[in-house]
Amino acid sequence: MTIIFNQSKKYRDLSLMDIVQLTEEQAWNKFKSIRWGHGDETRCPYCMEWGRHGFIKTRKIWNCRYCPMQFSVTTGTPFEKHKLSLVKLMVIVFFFASEHQGLSANTFHTQFGSTLKTIFHNVSKIREALYETNDLSPLTGIVHIDCAHFCGKPRRSNIRKTTDSYVINNRLRNRKDSIVPDLSTHPEPENRRKYKNRRILLTMSQCNTSAIGSIGSNRTICYVIKNEKASSIIPLIKRHVSKDAIIMTDFGSAFKSIFIETGIRHFAVNHSEEYMSKNGVNNNMAEAFFSRMRRAEFGTYNGMRPQYFAFYSAEFAWRQDSKDLTLNEKFNDILKRMLSREPSKAFTNYNHGSRLGIEYVS
Numbered sequence: 492m493t494i495i496f497n498q499s500k501k502y503r504d505l506s507l508m509d510i511v512q513l514t515e516e517q518a519w520n521k522f523k524s525i526r527w528g529h530g531d532e533t534r535c536p537y538c539m540e541w542g543r544h545g546f547i548k549t550r551k552i553w554n555c556r557y558c559p560m561q562f563s564v565t566t567g568t569p570f571e572k573h574k575l576s577l578v579k580l581m582v583i584v585f586f587f588a589s590e591h592q593g594l595s596a597n598t599f600h601t602q603f604g605s606t607l608k609t610i611f612h613n614v615s616k617i618r619e620a621l622y623e624t625n626d627l628s629p630l631t632g633i634v635h636i637d638c639a640h641f642c643g644k645p646r647r648s649n650i651r652k653t654t655d656s657y658v659i660n661n662r663l664r665n666r667k668d669s670i671v672p673d674l675s676t677h678p679e680p681e682n683r684r685k686y687k688n689r690r691i692l693l694t695m696s697q698c699n700t701s702a703i704g705s706i707g708s709n710r711t712i713c714y715v716i717k718n719e720k721a722s723s724i725i726p727l728i729k730r731h732v733s734k735d736a737i738i739m740t741d742f743g744s745a746f747k748s749i750f751i752e753t754g755i756r757h758f759a760v761n762h763s764e765e766y767m768s769k770n771g772v773n774n775n776m777a778e779a780f781f782s783r784m785r786r787a788e789f790g791t792y793n794g795m796r797p798q799y800f801a802f803y804s805a806e807f808a809w810r811q812d813s814k815d816l817t818l819n820e821k822f823n824d825i826l827k828r829m830l831s832r833e834p835s836k837a838f839t840n841y842n843h844g845s846r847l848g849i850e851y852v853s
């Protein structure tokens with residue numbers, strides 16, 4: 492079980508003390524080896540040429556042999572123009588990797604000794620890198636698919652009404668109604684505004700099967716979609732699920748035409764009667780993913796902004812898929828992803844008022 496693995500000695504192959512005791516020179520060597528290997532050759536991020544570029548040891552920068560540009564170990568990555576030392580950047584990556592329910596910037600910035608903006612800025616860059624490097628190749632085997640509603644959480648009204656008991660104690664505790672204001676109950680104006688922030692997340696989770704049966708999931712693909720209809724869901728299933736896979740869902744109307752439109756075998760469980768059918772049909776891996784995200788939304792982050800919700804979903808897809816990795820493997824995986832990406836589109840100059848301007852919705 493993953494919870495047992497998280498408590499094992501094998502999992503704890505990297506600690507905070509291992510990182511904070513590093514010198515800046517050792518941290519620089521770590522960044523360089525992950526980005527370009529252990530040799531003397533590096534790659535200019537401007538002209539993209541490999542070679543033994545001129546190295547200025549005192550400044551830790553290279554003069555490109557093929558263009559007039561200079562570059563450092565973080566040039567052309569999300570860490571470009573960083574203000575923090577490399578050791579401190581590694582500490583942020585370590586805490587991000589070691590948390591199981593997400594890293595709250597509001598809590599961590601006091602422990603780290605910096606501003607909230609600094610932590611939010613750097614952690615958000617990690618989420619964006621995870622989003623951009625997620626493996627989107629077709630899923631195989633047994634694939635659990637489901638949709639869930641996030642953001643736009645309604646609040647109790649200030650003045651109690653005759654419908655409060657019914658609305659709050661019943662409707663608002665249902666999985667979807669707890670997130671989406673039910674317009675038939677005539678919600679308050681502020682809850683109508685929150686309805687516009689609702690986002691629907693489609694999750695496709697590949698089961699990790701073995702000789703003893705399913706032991707969780709090992710790959711997750713998420714998309715923020717406009718509506719929970721077949722016209723939005725079927726094209727994504729065609730793109731990301733292999734033809735020889737087996738799809739399991741609930742009885743949602745959007746899933747009824749999966750076999751007809753894709754030719755992929757499809758089984759469904761009626762959740763109004765049971766969580767798993769007698770034949771073993773369920774979508775528990777997708778439900779488990781939503782449960783992890785829901786706990787983080789309300790317990791860790793106290794809300795997720797719709798504009799960056801795709802990045803949050805990518806973070807928890809990574810957490811779901813990396814649950815069997817050791818701390819060192821997680822740490823190296825994040826650093827490798829960060830150092831393989833170009834500067835952040837969403838968070839470059841964020842503290843100076845620059846914003847993404849778009850939302851990743853399929």
